[in-house]
Amino acid sequence: MRKQVSILLCLLVLMITLTGCLGQDKDQQTQEEVEGTNEELILEVQETDMDKEQEELKEHYEELDEQREDDLSELNELLGGGEATLKDCEKFEDAEIKNVCITGVEILGEK
Numbered sequence: 001m002r003k004q005v006s007i008l009l010c011l012l013v014l015m016i017t018l019t020g021c022l023g024q025d026k027d028q029q030t031q032e033e034v035e036g037t038n039e040e041l042i043l044e045v046q047e048t049d050m051d052k053e054q055e056e057l058k059e060h061y062e063e064l065d066e067q068r069e070d071d072l073s074e075l076n077e078l079l080g081g082g083e084a085t086l087k088d089c090e091k092f093e094d095a096e097i098k099n100v101c102i103t104g105v106e107i108l109g110e111k
Contacts (some may be wrong), residue, residue, distance in 0.1 A: 071097045079104040 071092050078084040078101070089101035 012102065036085070068094060074102055075104075082108055084108065 006085050071094055075092070075097055078088055084101065084105050086102060086105055089105060092098040092101060
């Protein structure tokens with residue numbers, strides 16, 4: 001009888017141990033799934049942030065292009081009228097346009 005009780009106790013301990021191991025595997029698998037999901041969410045957020053930054057940069061460059069077109073049009077009017085001065089050139093923020101204006105004023109002044 002003692003032998004049977006010992007065997008039953010051993011079986012019971014073995015079942016409890018196996019159940020615990022299976023539970024740990026399940027917990028580990030769940031944790032890995034959660035970590036994988038977290039990584040996917042982080043990547044999605046980063047992609048969304050990059051998309052927003054890219055859109056903001058695109059808008060910024062479009063604004064710069066519009067300003068440059070306006071400045072070139074104004075420069076054309078100034079130099080076309082023949083009455084441009086170096087002071088007129090100072091209002092341009094774009095260095096290239098400012099240099100073209102200065103060069104144009106110097107050439108027109110030589111005539």
